[in-house]
Amino acid sequence: MILKSLKLNFFRNYNRGVFEFNDNLNIILGNNGTGKTTLLEAIHCLSLTKSFRTHKNSDVIKYNCNYFQIFGIFTNSKKEEINVNFNYSNNDGKALFINRIKIEKIIDIIGKIPVIILSPSNQRITEGGPLLRRSFIDRILSQIDPGYLSTLIEFKKSIIQRNALLTQYKDEEKYNYDPYIETIDDILIEHAFQIQKMRESFINDFNPLFKEVYRLLNHINHTVYIKNYRDIEIENFRKRYKQKLKSRIERDINYGRTTTGPHLDRISFIFNDRDIRYFGSQGEHKIYLMALKLAEGRFIEEKTGEKVIFLLDDLFALLDRTHCTNIIKLIGPANQTFITATDMAVLERSDFNIDRYDHKILKLPDRAV
Numbered sequence: 001m002i003l004k005s006l007k008l009n010f011f012r013n014y015n016r017g018v019f020e021f022n023d024n025l026n027i028i029l030g031n032n033g034t035g036k037t038t039l040l041e042a043i044h045c046l047s048l049t050k051s052f053r054t055h056k057n058s059d060v061i062k063y064n065c066n067y068f069q070i071f072g073i074f075t076n077s078k079k080e081e082i083n084v085n086f087n088y089s090n091n092d093g094k095a096l097f098i099n100r101i102k103i104e105k106i107i108d109i110i111g112k113i114p115v116i117i118l119s120p121s122n123q124r125i126t127e128g129g130p131l132l133r134r135s136f137i138d139r140i141l142s143q144i145d146p147g148y149l150s151t152l153i154e155f156k157k158s159i160i161q162r163n164a165l166l167t168q169y170k171d172e173e174k175y176n177y178d179p180y181i182e183t184i185d186d187i188l189i190e191h192a193f194q195i196q197k198m199r200e201s202f203i204n205d206f207n208p209l210f211k212e213v214y215r216l217l218n219h220i221n222h223t224v225y226i227k228n229y230r231d232i233e234i235e236n237f238r239k240r241y242k243q244k245l246k247s248r249i250e251r252d253i254n255y256g257r258t259t260t261g262p263h264l265d266r267i268s269f270i271f272n273d274r275d276i277r278y279f280g281s282q283g284e285h286k287i288y289l290m291a292l293k294l295a296e297g298r299f300i301e302e303k304t305g306e307k308v309i310f311l312l313d314d315l316f317a318l319l320d321r322t323h324c325t326n327i328i329k330l331i332g333p334a335n336q337t338f339i340t341a342t343d344m345a346v347l348e349r350s351d352f353n354i355d356r357y358d359h360k361i362l363k364l365p366d367r368a369v
Contacts, residue, residue: 002023042072045060047115052121082112083097107146158184175253189245290319297335
């Protein structure tokens with residue numbers, strides 16, 4: 001996938017902005033606050049209909065404005081042009097158009113424009129709680145399989161419905177497992193089984209690729225892999241999950257929430273047979289994260305046949321020059337890549353030879369247009 005051009009209206013600090021890009025490497029330079037990361041954020045919005053910096057689309061509307069617009073022109077591996085337009089207003093919410101045709105379901109765009117973001121905010125994936133790691137896996141699976149995303153959405157709806165009923169039963173002091181709860185659980189269990197089965201398959205497929213990418217990036221054979229400490233085994237999953245939901249009904253009613261299932265999977269990132277969250281140094285966290293994101297890109301490419309776009313936000317401030325150079329080499333000329341930096345001196349200090357790549361340098365003014 002190649003992004004040919006980008007147009008912004010009232011997005012973050014931009015009133016208007018029009019940009020054209022190189023098919024291979026794009027270096028975006030500018031002082032802090034000039035909108036470098038904003039360009040990456042806009043590209044991410046066209047891919048996943050949301051920012052990687054905030055969960056609320058209203059947050060990225062320019063101050064004193066009521067809406068934003070993003071227009072992107074892409075070409076895919078079949079050399080087909082894809083025009084994507086993402087609009088958001090405080091009054092009407094999201095509106096998405098592909099080749100000028102309105103997309104009724106936002107999930108229909110997920111996976112069409114594969115993008116990998118690597119930014120300082122990503123460090124929470126390895127350092128934070130299990131929710132972030134579940135989201136990491138869910139995002140990848142959603143991009144390669146629309147059915148997974150649909151199942152995940154339906155599962156979350158069932159959890160919300162069940163939790164609302166549990167709260168109601170607590171208020172009514174009803175603590176028995178009745179047919180109404182059981183009906184919800186039967187639907188919940190089927191969605192949960194599909195999620196667990198696909199997560200299990202993903203981890204089995206992803207781990208060898210992740211290990212290889214880590215070795216190429218770091219040139220050291222550390223033991224690295226993803227592990228899911230789920231509380232229900234895949235074998236006889238439906239029966240076991242039903243039994244667990246029944247046995248915990250009184251507890252769940254008291255808590256007002258469902259206390260078992262894939263929404264609580266304890267997914268860990270293992271480094272030398274220990275959870276990196278607790279034992280990794282800052283440098284080890286950074287390298288582990290870079291390998292994860294590069295492996296994510298390769299995995300999506302293998303499953304979809306479409307090259308991903310890499311968005312590297314402030315890469316040269318995150319890592320030492322050796323690992324920065326290794327990342328660029330691993331991505332290679334086959335992928336379009338965007339790198340933000342304050343100035344060329346940052347790249348030159350890292351001994352990054354930009355002339356080896358077909359590239360374009362975009363120098364942003366001190367004030368966004």
